[in-house]
Amino acid sequence: MGKVRRISGCVAAAEAVRLADVDVISSYPIRPYTGIMSELARMIADGRLDAELVYAEGEHAQLSIVYGASAAGARTFTGSSGVGVTFAFEVYSPISGERLPVQMAIGDRTLDPPGDFGSEHTDAECCRDQGWIQGWASTPQEVLDMHLIYYRVGEDPKVMLPQYVCQDGYFVTHILGDVQVPDEAQVKEFLPPYKNHHILDPKKPQIIGPQIEPCMGPPQQYQRKQAFDNINEVLIKAHDDFARIFGRRYDPFLEEFMTDDAEVVIFGQGAHMNTAKAVAARLRNLGDKVGVVRLRTFRPFPTDEILKRMSRFKAVGVVDNSAQFGISGGAGVLFSEVRTALYDVGDKVKTVGFVGGLGGEMITHDEFLRMFRKLQEVAKTGKVEKRAYWLPFEL
């Protein structure tokens, strides 16, 4: 058993990268994820980690470096925030298309304008459909654990796909939490060495990413879809093994909090759900039947799990910490996708969308209280007067 340290999400991510014995890291500074790279640089300088740290000239280069390194057989790590994440956009699809299990940390940051370093999920959610596994951690401990689990899932021969491990900027990247840092031996047992499927080798030259005829498009994309379809099974197995080896059990898809007899729940992802839980706990003391469901895996989106487990509630309030203008449903991507997932249960479960915490503002206890009260009203009357609310202006 490793020891407990009080560390930030940035340091927790760096500890996971060290424990995963990563070979090549590419960096470029931008707040708030930068702490991960300064921590890794010091680990290398102190001889605690044997890895090549390449200072890129920008995020596009950062992703290109780990693209090549992963193809050469290296376990790789990179990361960014906000506009850094979007500047690298071109490289995301080729990495997953080449089936290279690169790992990237995203410390969320608002996209410009104006230049705001507060957190929003918008940056990472922009990349949601690029063939990467993606999920949000809500505490420094979960950051460390998710990085390890995602390496294992992404590098599984049935999957071979890159992964984004996302954490809310400031709320997780900068605020310390108690973290059990595991032993190297435990990690060795959990995470086998990375084996590339088509390693770059001068003795056996290959062309990576050649031009193809349109007729090869459908089979190539279908291959990637098949790999994506394999993720859930591998993810479940990885979480079981993780619980056995490290003694911490997470539900791979949805964390439920006080949901047993809940009539209404708040649904969302990331650190703000910790505030939602605190509010739910206080409301429970007053006898309100409220709970929280926290999404842990965003890609692949757990449609069946949501359908199976959330159709028992009367009303579900989906909280989006992102700005997706003009999206179906009028809130954010989570609301849109939860509504789609719950379509098959018909009108039984009412859904309401809430957009909050934009620009990095905290979603306050009072705002969550107002959301719960709105959901209780919807559950009682059976009527959804307004589909989506932008906080704090509309609720």
Next chain:
Amino acid sequence: MSENLFAEPNLKQITVWARGVLQNKDARDVVVALTEAAAQENKHVQAWENYVDLPDRIYVPVRAYAKISSDPIDSRYVYENDAPDIVVLVEETLVKNDKILKGLKEGGILVVNTRRSPEEILNFLVTKGNLGTIVTVDANSMSTAVVTLSGSEGATDATGIGGGISAPIAGAVVKASGIVKLENLESVVKNPAAMKRGYNECRVMKLDKIEPAQPVKEETAWDLLKRMPFAGTVDSPVSENPGMVTGNWKTRRPVIDKEQCTECSTCWIFCPDACITRTDNGMEFNLKYCKGCALCEATCPSGAITMVPELDFKE
């Protein structure tokens, strides 16, 4: 009702003010040392730095915070301490900043690193609202400041906790407040001797009468929406930028001896903030924006400018 629902009656808040870059580390160490000591007493703790301050500007006022409670801390994502029980100034001229006591709880404590007496410091306070106790400690004579970027931006601090002036300052905080046990603080700081000197040699003055704080009106999101310019675009400041008043960055101010000044305008060229203007009355300094960098003093060929400590002036 919502206010009661989310009240945290056992929560103690400590806000530490310091000067950017040079004192980030010592400010952070004060809160980390106190929270680590509190953790040994099985308290729930949080130590963090203000995310919105501009920590990479030299001498800009920056804040580090601590929360200590016997209950789990539900408010851990609130950016700033809204109602500190204890306010600490790592550098004495911060006492002129009108924001330092904002939100102070009734009977709150102010701890200042200074050679001056509590009475003298009290004179500089812009408002004394809710202040109950004022403490001074000459930490600079008991230890040496640690200047490092290690531990910034959420990374681990490799240099250890409480080796610099933070140790005597934290000692003074404990003397005045008893927020943690002395022996627990002693076990977490790198320089326990200096910490103890701070504890023993600080000067504590209780105020006879606690003045009530003036209520502050916070802007609502609707107020902000009203004053949000179209697309966030603002007019470029022509002479003064009201959004970036840098006058409170300085610990010393330039004073000109007009007899010696030849009006050569060298200082005017070098002032990075364009605070110096040539008038019919000679060179004038705009102290609202002068951040005390002393470049004018260094470049004046006639030795006409002297940097004088801020606390030599009442205003």
